[in-house]
Amino acid sequence: MRELLTMFGSFFKIGLFTFGGGYAMVPIIQREVIERRGWIDREEFIELLTLAQSAPGPIALNTSVFVGYKMRGYAGALAALLGVVVPAFTVILIVAIYFAQFRENIYVNAAFKGMRPAVVALIVAPVISLSKGMGAWKYLIAALTAVVVWYGGLSPIWLIVVAAVAGVLIELYNGHKHVER
């Protein structure tokens, strides 16, 4: 029980002090979980991190679940997950409750007019960094996805499913060629 509480406490701290989400949390998780607590070794952490990034869901959440599960099974996973979720939930709930009262204030309103285009820029930036070094046809797929989802209003879920199936089919085809040779 004490170990579960420590785990909850550690992830609570991680959840409370990481702003900007996802990737910003990784170095903090690393410091707390590997260097300070020694719960998991570095190699294993990096391997699982790759999987946490390819699995659906927020990276910080995925990382907390695997560390918790590795340590103490289902109870550990739950303790670590709650640790990350509770501070995020509480802070944003307080903001949501009180934000409406300040929303019409002229200064708040003006601040948000300035923040909106900046937020869009923060979303565009990872597109640039992630697409570095991609082949031409991958650019085409990315561009088509963007247009179909934005302009056509298609749910991105369908495209994810199609892409995953295509990946499996390509590999089946490649494997088949391999056998023939």
Added chain:
Amino acid sequence: MIYLQLFLSYLKIGFFGFGGGYAMLSLIQNEVVMQRGWITASQFSDIVAISQMTPGPIAINSATYIGYTVAGFWGSVVATLAVSLPAMTLMILITRFYLQLRSNRFVASAMATMRPVVIGMIGAAALLLIFPHQNDDPNFIDAWSWVLFGATLIASVRKVNPILLIVLSAVAGVVIYA
């Protein structure tokens, strides 16, 4: 029934949220703004801005905020729970089977083909915020909007802290518009 709708919507967002926070924005936007019409495009960008300034993953923050906006306290609980459930169950499975998964060539190939789609999804989220569909209040209201967008983009690509950029843009907003 609003709770059930919130639960199903966020379960879907959690389950298909490949690529982390920013890629999930496109799913959230499609579900919450376009299909359900629970919030407007500019409310959505306000929530993203608030999420950047508060601790925790964007997906959790937006689930809590939108859940609260749509259905009060229990709405926020339901949405947050729903978005966390897939991550919890899938990551436990992955942790158990990770050695097999890692070396599975079908998994690797599916991940590789999904990557450009995920990048495109992030692009779609941005495009929809720049050019919203009709009857939605715009995020870009004048030339200043584009100046702030360009400056933030350059700074962000050069790895300037995003929270600092949000704070600076808020200050610029007050100076320009108040």
